[in-house]
Amino acid sequence: MLNLFPTRRSKHHHNRGFEMVLAVDNSSITCNELSTSIVPIPPYRRSWSVDSRVKGFFAGSANIPMSNPYFAQCVIELTERPPHEIIVLYIGTATYDIQEYRDIQTSSFFSLGCTINSLDVDNSFLQFADIEQAVGEAHIVLASGGNTLYAVDRWRSLGLDVILKEAARRGTVLTGGSAGLICWFDGGHSDSMDPTSYREHMLCESRNTNHQQGPKRDWDYIRVEGLGIFPGLVCPHYDQIQSNGIPRMTDFDEMMTRHSFELGLGFDDFAALEINGEDFRVLTIPGKASEPSVWIKYADENGVLQTKLCPTSGKVRDLLQVLNAPAKHIRLDERMKACRTQNPFVTSISSS
Numbered sequence: 083m084l085n086l087f088p089t090r091r092s093k094h095h096h097n098r099g100f101e102m103v104l105a106v107d108n109s110s111i112t113c114n115e116l117s118t119s120i121v122p123i124p125p126y127r128r129s130w131s132v133d134s135r136v137k138g139f140f141a142g143s144a145n146i147p148m149s150n151p152y153f154a155q156c157v158i159e160l161t162e163r164p165p166h167e168i169i170v171l172y173i174g175t176a177t178y179d180i181q182e183y184r185d186i187q188t189s190s191f192f193s194l195g196c197t198i199n200s201l202d203v204d205n206s207f208l209q210f211a212d213i214e215q216a217v218g219e220a221h222i223v224l225a226s227g228g229n230t231l232y233a234v235d236r237w238r239s240l241g242l243d244v245i246l247k248e249a250a251r252r253g254t255v256l257t258g259g260s261a262g263l264i265c266w267f268d269g270g271h272s273d274s275m276d277p278t279s280y281r282e283h284m285l286c287e288s289r290n291t292n293h294q295q296g297p298k299r300d301w302d303y304i305r306v307e308g309l310g311i312f313p314g315l316v317c318p319h320y321d322q323i324q325s326n327g328i329p330r331m332t333d334f335d336e337m338m339t340r341h342s343f344e345l346g347l348g349f350d351d352f353a354a355l356e357i358n359g360e361d362f363r364v365l366t367i368p369g370k371a372s373e374p375s376v377w378i379k380y381a382d383e384n385g386v387l388q389t390k391l392c393p394t395s396g397k398v399r400d401l402l403q404v405l406n407a408p409a410k411h412i413r414l415d416e417r418m419k420a421c422r423t424q425n426p427f428v429t430s431i432s433s434s
Contacts, residue, residue: 129405134359136250144260147367158194160197162242176261213241222256223246231425234308285351316349344405352367364376
């Protein structure tokens with residue numbers, strides 16, 4: 083259902099000297115580095131020609147950053163509207179439309195005076211026209227954290243992916259953290275295979291049933307697809323270790339060896355990347371981090387993985403790079419099939 087709500091007013095341990103040799107044949111690669119580019123541009127990528135209307139604000143995690151008043155104010159300012167004129171559309175598919183996560187991630191927008199609408203497409207039936215109208219009325223679209231693979235699959239099954247891409251071209255501000263970061267890019271380093279992020283587990287947990295999680299299971303990070311509105315392979319929670327005990331930054335480096343044609347961006351939990359047309363900024367929650375922490379990952383001309391701290395501001399064309407032949411150079415992760423089997427989305431939903 084489409085829920086309408088009335089208006090109401092770390093310390094980093096990053097190893098900067100780390101290098102990893104990539105398993106890719108670079109014998110014919112020469113880097114055509116532009117004088118203004120932050121990192122070299124190889125022949126298989128080019129600088130992204132950004133549409134000046136495209137705007138986004140993307141954080142390394144969801145609940146704390148998206149509920150932070152400073153970050154919410156930054157997102158609001160991208161609309162160039164006063165808060166009382168702004169409609170924020172929350173899409174909570176990645177957390178199965180559970181109200182708790184919506185309330186947390188929209189709380190600061192609500193307090194600042196925005197109207198909050200919720201587009202619930204996981205547990206409710208909506209006509210395509212209703213979905214189109216809800217997105218069309220929004221000035222900000224906030225995608226929740228959660229299970230990225232599930233959410234993007236669900237959106238594509240409904241045609242919501244096309245609607246969101248059209249909204250981006252109109253200048254609707256896109257935002258979110260964690261899964262709400264990955265979904266807007268080509269793809270991401272995802273915890274979508276974590277069984278605690280699966281639909282049955284999260285819904286049972288939210289209903290306070292006697293759901294038994296069972297013994298701790300090992301699970302792998304996987305590369306999942308996003309909507310491709312922004313180019314790049316992104317990693318949220320870059321400075322964190324999750325329940326599988328594997329540091330995200332370490333596993334992301336290993337992922338980059340398997341997906342070495344892509345440009346990578348690692349986002350610390352409390353860091354965010356703001357894209358305002360042709361310009362970008364890297365921001366952090368005051369008191370949560372000592373420096374802006376978005377990390378650029380790329381293979382140099384010798385096939386060695388390089389890591390560079392992203393500047394605090396600059397031109398988007400100097401930061402983001404798009405693949406010349408995505409179908410050739412983006413490798414899909416075969417483990418997505420197993421993940422879909424373990425966490426299938428509901429194809430038939432009652433309208434009651």
